[in-house]
Amino acid sequence: MQKIRNIAIIAHVDHGKTTLVDKLLHSSNLFREGEESGDLILDNNDLERERGITIVSKNVSIQYKDVKINIIDTPGHADFGGEVERVLKMADGVILLVDAFEGPMPQTRFVTQKALGLGLKPIVVVNKVDKENCRPDEVYESVWELFFNLDANDEQLEFPVLYGSSKQGWMSTDWKKPSDSFEPLLDAILEHIPPAPTNEGTLQMQITSLDYSSFVGRIAIGRVARGVIKENQPISLVKRDGKIIKSRVKELHTFVGLGKMKVAEVKAGDICAVVGIDGFDIGDTIADFENPEQLEVIHIDEPTMNMLFTINNSPFFGKEGKFVTSRHLHERLYKEMEKNLALKVVPTDSADAFLVYGRGILHLSVLIETMRREGYELQVGQPQVILKEIDGQKCEPVEILIVDVPADVSGKVIELVTQRKGELLIMESKGTLQHLEFEIPSRGIIGLRNNILTATAGEAVMAHRFKSYEPWKGTIPGRLSGVLVSMEKGQTTAYSIDKLQDRGRFFVDPGVDVYEGQIVGEHIRENDLVVNIVKGKQLTNMRASGSDDNTRIAPAIKFSLEESMEYIQGDEYIEVTPKNIRLRKIFLKEADRKVNAKKFQ
Structure with missing residues (x-):
């Protein structure tokens, strides 16, 4: 029986998750001597490389001391929380990566809460201890405090901690005594992360992610929770609503290194990809053919924002894109919904327009940017927050906003945030920076980043996370x-x-x-x-001195796409084509705008 450890890597955006995975892959001798592998091996789509963020979680595996370690790299940005929530179901433990200067950030809190709630065993890695001004011991204290505040159990509170630098390729139990390899971390994984449970019984496997191949179609990925899954085995697919579809497994693949390997059977505890099942969605259970038993359905947090997506009807319609009709738009959005769990698409009264619900501006802009690169032409309206009625009161999403900024411009930041109904909760010094924490309606964050970066000459570092729905805070001044x-x-x-x-x-x-x-x-x-x-x-052929000045x-x-989304008002659209991003009024003629002005007040 092969020994297996399943581990997810979680952290705030830009704390070095993908670099850590690179170094783990290198330290397990996956690459031949002298083979050029590049860096950020797992951020393999153009958008991820350009923005320097992970958008989609990935699976790889390494061998270490005859144990197979399945590693799941997760996104760090709040808007892709849906991606993190579901892949944690495949893990038995997590490596929580924290920057040695910044310490735990809002996003760290969000994903750590999910991991601790699932009962996963954590290993804490304080990364980037080679940076100036780093404060590893203080950061360790603040991580312990975070775990305590998140109601971690006693076993989780006794987490092992390692210090190191992913970039320089070393890990150690004492940051003042650097080692020369990643072995201390790999040893800690074998020692502290529980082996994958090998549950006997009838087959159970939850689909937690999916892949697509132009040869075999959609591929289901998940961890076998119980029993054994075999090639050509007849199975029952239990849908989220309890409906059962009979099907058959055509091929099975396990993750080996950066690729996949075809196998005849996969036992409980390992992560695998299943080919040949039709009509599945994320969260469905692959179960025994005769006695199907469903696993608990994955719950994903609700979207907090929506935008109107519609076909391009500007005078330049169809000049730059391949896919321009409402049928193309409809098919593409519904296809996205299959794999993007935090996204929701709702038809409107018009056949040409759809309301798309997402987790935030970045979540929606990545979808729009991906579509324009695929050759779609579309128009999108102003992002709107989703309001709810709770106990007869109109409520809106409220977020915790954290801004680290040089002390001499902190006053400007406080002024900008309070104008948008933000409340200052914490103000403290953190090295040379001022650390500010606010509570602010989600509406107030739209368009705020540009203003803060302008006011602080680009020196502010901002992060925010959803807190809860709270009573409506009143009108916020627009542009x-x-x-x-x-x-x-x-x-x-x-x-x-x-x-x-x-x-x-x-x-x-x-x-x-x-x-x-x-x-x-x-x-x-x-x-x-x-x-x-x-x-x-x-x-004319008349010339006068001084009238021909050079212009x-x-x-x-x-504007970038996100800046455009934050800039526009309710009576405006962004026209997105593969070559251009243009801003326009919904009504192009001035007379029409005057007639319809009251609609947008």
Whole structure:
């Protein structure tokens, strides 16, 4: 019987999870001498590499002292909490990674709470002890305090702790005495993480994640909780609602190194991929053919935000994308819902528009960015928080916001947050930085990051996590200034941009195609202003001295997708195509905007 340990790696975003997995893979001699493996081996899609974050959890395994260690790398960002919650079901223990300077962050708290609640055994790794200003001993104390506050049991409170630097490739039980390898961590996994339980009896396996192959279709991934699963075995698929579908396993694969290996059977305790089952969803149970027994269904926290997704109906419709119709949009969103558990899609009165519910702006923007890279053209509306009625009272989601900022600009941050109905809870010094904690409605966080980064010259570090639904806090002021809207369709000219510069800042460069109703800049006043940005200079053969000055144009402001989502108001859309992100008014003609103005007040 093969000895198995199943372990998930959890941490706040940017504390070094994926780098740690890289080093574990290297230390188990998975790569040949001199083989080029690169870094961040598991962040293998373009979006993950560009943003430097993990979005989808991954499975790999290594061999160490005749024990197979299945490692699950999880995302660290709050918006992908749904991903973390379900994959923890496959683990028997967790490695909690904490930065030696920052200590436990809001996201650490969120995933640690889930792991402790499932009764998983933790190993704490204080990472990045090679950094300046690091404070490993204080961080250890604050992790213990966090566990205590999260009601960890006595066994969980006696967690082993290791110190090290994933980047430099060493771990040790004493941070003042660096070792030269990762063996202390691997030994701690074998010693402290319980072996995977080998439960005898009829087959039970919960599907906790899925993969897709263009050859065999959808592949179910999960841990065998009881019994044995074999190739060609007839099984019952128990759906979340208790309905049973009879099916058959075609192929079985276990995770070996970075890839998969085909096997004839998998025993309880190991993680495997099952090919050949149709119609399954995450959370379903693969059970015995004759006596199917269902495992407890995975519960995922509710979404807190929604956005309207609709087809692109601007004058530039269909010029840049491959998939532009409502049928394409419908199919793609429902396909996403199969694997993205925290996402919900609801049809609206219009056949062309869908309400998409998600965990936050990053969660939704990653979906939109993935779709535009696949060739979709669509428009999205302003993100809205989801309101609930609790005991006859209108309630909204409230979050804990943590900002670390240089002390001399902390006053600006407090002012910006309190304007948006935030309440200051904690203010303390942390090294050279001021550590601020607020309670703020989720609505207040939309659009706040840009303002804080501008006010602090980019030095603020922000993190937030969902706390609970609380009574409505009142209206929050929206965008302070109006926008400049194009009056005509055509190509922008340097001459007209130059002449209009005193009216505001522009989002477009000269020589760009625009259409009537497109937002081309930000007005200096509170109202919207319609401008003619395509007018050229009247050229005559008369010349006057001084009238032919060169135009001096300030560079255009370029918004990322998230910045655009935070910028727009209720009467505006973002037009997203594979090549461009444009802002526009929902009603392109000025007369229509005036008629419908009351709808958006």
